[in-house]
Amino acid sequence: MADPTPPVPSHAALDWREDGQPVSTAFDDIYFSTASGLEETRYVFITQNRLPERWAALTGSDIFSIGETGFGTGLNFLATWQQWQRLAPGAPRLHFVSVEKYPLHRKDLERALALWPELATFSEQLIEQYPPLLTPGVHRLKFDGGRVQLTLSIGEASDAFTQLQTEDPQRDAMIDAWFLDGFAPSKNPDMWRPELFSAIARLSADNATFATFTCAGIVKRGLKGVGFEIEKVPGFGHKREMLRGQLASADPQASAGQQYTQTPWHLPDAPTRGQPCTVAIIGAGIAGATLARALAERGLKVAVFEQGAGPGSGASGNDQGILYAKLSPKPGPNGDFNLQALQFALRYYLCQCPDAVHFDGLLQLAQSEKEQGLQQQIADTLRGWDADTLVRPVSAQEATDLSGVPLDVPGLYLPNAGWLEPRNVCSTLLEHPSITLHSSQRIESIEHRENHWQLSRHRETFHADVLALCTANGIRDFARTKPLPLQPIRGQVSFAQATDRSRKLKIALCGEGYIAPAHRHHHNPQHSFGATFKLKQTDTEVRAEEQQENLDTLRKLLPDIAADFAQNPMTARAALRAATLDYLPMAGPVADWHSLADTYAPLRKNRKQLIPQRCHYQPGLFVLGGLGSRGFTYAPLAAEVVASWISGEVMPVEGELVRALHPMRFAIRALGKDRPLNF
Template identity: 60%
Template structure:
């Protein structure tokens, strides 16, 4: 779990329902009319209505904001976007917030604006259940909100990839937050420098304040300033644009950065239609890209994503770190994602993660303590064995963590539903025999088709390494067998998914799934009675009566292969040319901390998304957003440290730092 904030915004409610921050002794919006102030200061002075009306088809506009507060500025911008922008255009709204409002306070504040109810209800419904520090990506159709929890300048710094073409994204800034006199720690030279570093040349800004330190900071950062009459009782306000670019400093070895400037592609080929292929194909299709999808099987998700039931869960960690941070943010994103994209295929009746060992009991106790730093969070809570039994509807001897908004999915149907999009053309029973780059496009050849695409995404789990540019990726096959039984009188009482040493799902269409085995480096997919017995033994440690009933049946099931990485984090990003990576960064063999300000050569337009292991349905939605940001040069949905932690080249760079070769020597 990411570093706790320890507190949220402390609100005092004034007459008329006006919120005031006790920490800064300042109001969140004008007592005259907060909405009209937003429209005048931020929308009008950034000329948004005019600019949006003239946007090209499939274009993207990016707003940056300091101080999310109640979300009023975001909602007003969203409303105007709906009224003025082309239907194919996309709005990204990036906002930072040090002290986020609790959900109940957010809801109370926004009810002051009934005219925005259609918008704010969606925000409330999708507000993060746990406001952990870091990047939260919320999606509302063609509007994306990237809410970054943390101190403003540091939070914005966590979005830098340190490549001008990928960092200079913002078209307009809303410089909000509490007044400089009340919150001088936010309005620093570092903040203004970061605003400029994330801005396109000509990016506009508007702010309610005319304080001297703000004027000096903006001017020093390269912004041209102008004054306008302020709103209400405020005499003046500032607006302007970035007219001078300062070169952004590169402070870390840019091994993760491809040399090519992101160019918006029109066509893409995705190889593999499991949950990885389905989520990235859907993300690209929603951006207006024509996607050709190739699947070796006869239907979507016919490989590792083809089970009848699959649970949606993440492994929370009490300590900050890449695995725990990604698990947390991926789980919250996935819960929102499936509700939006295929609600009829998600069964969010809750999930219990049970502590069956002393080690797991200790870990969950630490997680429970960490969760106490977020009062009011609704992501998960610790429960006793008695509470767990009442929630589950069956007797359980273990304590655990209860996730009220998690549950289970219908995996293969989810893959099929995500691929139902006008911009996706599917090719089933199509084994890609040749993948070759020529000129400015990739040739994808099967036994019956030859298709050209500007970019290719490899998503075929263990098949990824079958393509020459990806052979160096350290993907490991894992065989897993799931068992399926007819529901019994006892097992039908189970109300929610359980996971511990194994898992079991509630009854669906008269059957229940349980398992699964974990056979590292095994690639056979036939059903084995021995693994049915192994699944029954695992289940017996949790639900002995139900396991005994199931053992009397002729079990069905399914065996398939998953692919995992050595650090159990997914792969998401561009593929390098491995020889170039070695030659460019060979100095790391002698000094792994050496700063080498060079970029290696990357395969043009070739990306990978894989290694999701046993948590594919939890990891895939957010991983696909990460990969989409790489492909299209969009704002990152996670911080830059996590971007590097998912990068396909990370293992090769680690090997260089340890003076180790890919074969382990």
């Protein structure tokens, strides 16, 4: 029988010396040089990897990617970011990819980085974005308007690097320089094992360099074994020697493209890294807006086509949107993505559109015994993490005190979540010099001709190298994406004028329904509440019975406020969400349906067999949809996934989630169950 007690998370255990230096108690080793950790970083990693001269040669939309073993206090990242800002030209981007088995608590990170006041401008931004729940998996942080990206993979080093791989040799080989840091091999031999060096080889770009403080034999042998040329050079401070080198020839076993560990149904043709291209996006709701912004920040020219009068004309067009996630006590794609998407979204909106967000707090209330039991399991799972800044359990009395209105049920309190202004968010995200918005433009057909996409409307045509469909249920209006199993869900939101009682509501409430605090930007402040959930219903006329349904749902939570609302005229808006069968978004490329069906036909007889072949994909065709009722939570991270597919970058989520979000997952499941694909 499984142990019902959730595992205690593994954070770094530290002692602090009198001079302020942190020491790992697990490894009995320091995090940086007591002489000058910052100068050591600059000498060992920046100078010995020849980064200043290599950065000076970058042009246009080039990406320079650095891989690091052992994020630790983040000192190497911050020192690199500082030098990048000082030395690198304006357009190229820096992508820093690091792994860490034992991440620091935020309070320890602050204390350690306080030793380096000259990095304060950078360390303050890192501390502000440092995820409160650095759970095992991949975490993406963005700085300088997306020009600097940090991808932090939590786990044992070789495993953490492995989970960043897609098993596409061309796509995975993207690290230009390695910072082989971490605790000394004599203190931490388990990290410096053959699997780590094989992972490093698979992730290395042509002529990748490395630098490391150590000259240990296990490191020299490991690097030579996967194709690196090794050179000894003088070390820093009291260290007589260190190693640096360059990849001469990759280990064929480490980089062989045909050695798949699972069927590569998810892999399209990899793009040429850093190649400039134009992108057309159909749809200017939250999916299209977040994807457009992600691509524009990568230096791509983006044209967005919206059939409505402006951004957020469809399901993204309500007055108020609630930012919440379906947290789960169980590991798995749904729970993992919800947690990662929530943390990413909270950072994202405060950075991208602070004037359109109201993150004053949110309560997810447990209105049933089942929900109370689930929330208790979530609270138990989070115990031991730095979770309080993200979510914590509260009693009914605490919920009352926090919300300003009487509540008789407990819940989970998210102090930094809340609500936002959907149309304002979409419009703000699309305000970028590399984005052109075409409103009132209904695209009627799409065709791929002569290596580009042609979009047609009446007698007008538009061209782009890449096409992304972000039109919710409209994704199925095009023959090339019609087989994708999206289902419409009608939702009606109610609006009521604020009353003396309702004005006391200070934060957003979610339970069986939701209500947001009064939107004070209106001439007459009003609340949004609801919303109904009508699966496979597609009309958008306002219905009196759904208005009553929303009132009845609110009455269970706030009976007095619901009674006040019922005494006055109310308005409503109905729109269609688009959901998938497993309620995870679709974020990725679209295969050629015939090729996929033929290549993976053997799955009909044995769905578990490994088929080491790739099928053809429709060139440059991507979708971002199926966001359901959590679009504003899901869209920012899902858009990063699609943008990483398009630009050929390290993914912002682990490989399991890349496949769990992939649009073709449903076709593969259908083949495994010997069902038709309906194309």
